Amino acid sequence: MSRRVSRPVRMTRRVLVGALIGGAVLLPLLPLLIWPFAHGWFFPDLLPQTWTLRTWRYLISPSARIGEALFNSLAIAASVVSLAALVGLPAARVLARAHLRGKSLIEWLFLAPLIVPGLVVAMGIHILFIRYGLADTHIGVILVHLIPALPYFVLIMGSVFANYSIELEETARTLGAGALRVFWHITLPAIAPGLTVAALFTFLVSWSQYITTVLIGGGKVITLPMLLFPFISAANHPQAAAVSLIFLAPAFVVLAFTARVLAGRPAVLGGLGRI
Amino acid sequence: MKGSHSPRAALLRALRSPYWWLAPAVLLLLILFVGGLGVGFAQSLNYFPLIGLNSPSLRAYTAILTDRGFWAALGLTLYIALTSTVAATALALGTAVALRANHRLNRWLTFIYQIPLPVPHLVAAAGIAMLLTQSGLAARVLYATGALERPDQFPALIFDRAHVGVILAYTWKEVPFIGLVILAVLKGVGQEYEEIAQTLGASAWQRFRYVLLPLLVPGIVATTVIVFAFLFGSFEIPLLLGQRYPGTLPVAAWRAYIDPDLARRPEAMAMGMIVTVIVVALLAVYRRLVRRAW
Numbered sequence: 001m002s003r004r005v006s007r008p009v010r011m012t013r014r015v016l017v018g019a020l021i022g023g024a025v026l027l028p029l030l031p032l033l034i035w036p037f038a039h040g041w042f043f044p045d046l047l048p049q050t051w052t053l054r055t056w057r058y059l060i061s062p063s064a065r066i067g068e069a070l071f072n073s074l075a076i077a078a079s080v081v082s083l084a085a086l087v088g089l090p091a092a093r094v095l096a097r098a099h100l101r102g103k104s105l106i107e108w109l110f111l112a113p114l115i116v117p118g119l120v121v122a123m124g125i126h127i128l129f130i131r132y133g134l135a136d137t138h139i140g141v142i143l144v145h146l147i148p149a150l151p152y153f154v155l156i157m158g159s160v161f162a163n164y165s166i167e168l169e170e171t172a173r174t175l176g177a178g179a180l181r182v183f184w185h186i187t188l189p190a191i192a193p194g195l196t197v198a199a200l201f202t203f204l205v206s207w208s209q210y211i212t213t214v215l216i217g218g219g220k221v222i223t224l225p226m227l228l229f230p231f232i233s234a235a236n237h238p239q240a241a242a243v244s245l246i247f248l249a250p251a252f253v254v255l256a257f258t259a260r261v262l263a264g265r266p267a268v269l270g271g272l273g274r275i
Numbered sequence: 276m277k278g279s280h281s282p283r284a285a286l287l288r289a290l291r292s293p294y295w296w297l298a299p300a301v302l303l304l305l306i307l308f309v310g311g312l313g314v315g316f317a318q319s320l321n322y323f324p325l326i327g328l329n330s331p332s333l334r335a336y337t338a339i340l341t342d343r344g345f346w347a348a349l350g351l352t353l354y355i356a357l358t359s360t361v362a363a364t365a366l367a368l369g370t371a372v373a374l375r376a377n378h379r380l381n382r383w384l385t386f387i388y389q390i391p392l393p394v395p396h397l398v399a400a401a402g403i404a405m406l407l408t409q410s411g412l413a414a415r416v417l418y419a420t421g422a423l424e425r426p427d428q429f430p431a432l433i434f435d436r437a438h439v440g441v442i443l444a445y446t447w448k449e450v451p452f453i454g455l456v457i458l459a460v461l462k463g464v465g466q467e468y469e470e471i472a473q474t475l476g477a478s479a480w481q482r483f484r485y486v487l488l489p490l491l492v493p494g495i496v497a498t499t500v501i502v503f504a505f506l507f508g509s510f511e512i513p514l515l516l517g518q519r520y521p522g523t524l525p526v527a528a529w530r531a532y533i534d535p536d537l538a539r540r541p542e543a544m545a546m547g548m549i550v551t552v553i554v555v556a557l558l559a560v561y562r563r564l565v566r567r568a569w
Contacts, residue, residue: 017373018384025390028402028447031412035405043410043426044418087303090296098293109301111562113308115501115554117508117525120547121308123532124315127325147307150300208395211510211529225397232401232515241405244398251393259386 035241055238065222070246073223076138077206080145081199084153092157110151121147122212129216136220144216145206153202160194200254207250312551319544326537335541345546347521355438355513355523356506359445364499366446367453368491372483374454375461389455391448400515403444407432433516440516445509449502456498457491464490497564504557508550524550
């Protein structure tokens with residue numbers, strides 16, 4: 001089809017398509033970059049009359065609780081990733097390789113939490129968490145984040161193990177290596193790239209949780225999205241945009257690391273809709 | 276080893292069973308996920324001993340099914356999920372075909388294309404709101420071009436009846452998701468079929484409609500089912516950008532849940548159960564369409 005089109009026309013078309021796609025993607029993010037530095041940015045000004053760091057000065061003051069929220073968000077997400085890896089790795093390995101009885105049922109158990117809203121599950125489990133003293137605690141929040149995070153981790157690692165050959169492991173065993181040595185020297189290096197992707201995205205799943213944290217954390221466990229929400233709903237644009245930028249930072253780190261992996265890997269995408 | 280019947284060998288075999296490796300993860304999900312849904316289901320049946328509801332009944336279900344607000348919420352949820360899915364699929368198809376050619380600009384563009392994927396829903400809502408409120412960036416650009424003079428001449432796209440802001444935010448989030456799935460299929464198919472069709476005299480439209488589209492449809496259908504199900508149960512964006520009443524079904528469930536009147540709890544749970552049944556049914560359809568789970 002490109003044979004009949006002249007070079008200048010083709011280049012113009014490419015640039016036009018690029019401008020359209022790039023514009024559509026970046027436009028909603030543009031105000032988030034301007035508002036945190038704007039001082040009295042009123043209609044109809046396209047750019048603020050004066051620029052200021054006032055929003056940031058407020059956000060780093062202790063009363064804004066950003067430090068506490070950032071620490072909680074990071075600590076909770078890191079714990080979720082560790083727990084998901086601990087119980088998820090063996091599960092993914094078995095699910096990807098073995099022919100089990102009841103495998104279809106088990107697959108359902110790992111897929112359903114990705115699509116059933118976290119709100120519904122958290123509303124149900126709330127009363128149990130209250131009874132067992134898990135409500136309003138970090139551990140309770142970590143557990144409720146695991147509901148979507150663990151299946152997501154298993155899903156990604158399952159696709160990694162499905163393309164993984166165990167021949168090297170068997171060779172190492174024949175040569176007398178113990179289970180732990182085989183895992184450390186053979187398995188882990190082989191799955192490391194996939195494991196990184198799985199860990200990063202599981203981190204994002206926990207990082208982005210809002211309503212489950214509100215419900216189970218009961219306002220006692222403050223994470224970043226809990227500070228962000230009131231700023232957005234009160235149309236407090238400078239603060240909302242500034243906290244959005246902080247909230248976005250890990251997402252872009254992850255994207256930079258994994259953009260090439262994403263294309264052509266629906267399993268990774270399968271859970272990404274959740275974020 | 277295999278033929279051995281000694282107790283020790285049997286024990287060793289049992290310990291080597293793959294189910295042990297699955298047990299921690301399965302147990303965790305059974306308690307948290309199935310347990311959570313189970314308690315929610317019990318409460319939806321008006322069984323909630325802690326607040327004195329001891330005799331199960333269908334009261335909550337009859338209450339919401341006879342409430343006009345519930346049907347309005349259900350209709351709104353279907354409308355938002357459906358329009359967003361259709362819009363996102365159409366745009367994803369167009370952009371994926373445009374991004375298919377492998378040249379340097381497209382490699383950059385494919386990276387930019389993926390940016391909405393990891394953006395949290397709260398941030399997407401914030402960005403869309405700042406762009407599309409009546410004094411937002413879009414209105415200012417139109418003012419600069421002379422297309423409008425006052426903010427109120429800009430259409431209300433946030434908190435509006437048609438929920439345009441909600442649909443745009445969802446579309447923005449979901450286009451790259453569907454688009455990357457299509458792009459993966461396109462790269463796998465290659466261009467040979469189209470080249471053959473071209474030699475046989477097919478026009479660009481004919482090549483798209485009769486060669487490319489049939490190859491893409493299975494993947495597209497499966498992906499849209501999952502996107503629809505996800506948007507159906509999604510919560511934050513309609514809460515932030517939608518009208519207060521009736522709210523989508525998850526939003527209505529949340530409002531019933533935080534109602535000071537504890538008797539509304541079973542109704543919240545009943546709405547949650549209805550959402551759950553709908554999305555799980557859609558997941559079943561998806562599983563039929565895509566044989567392999569991973």
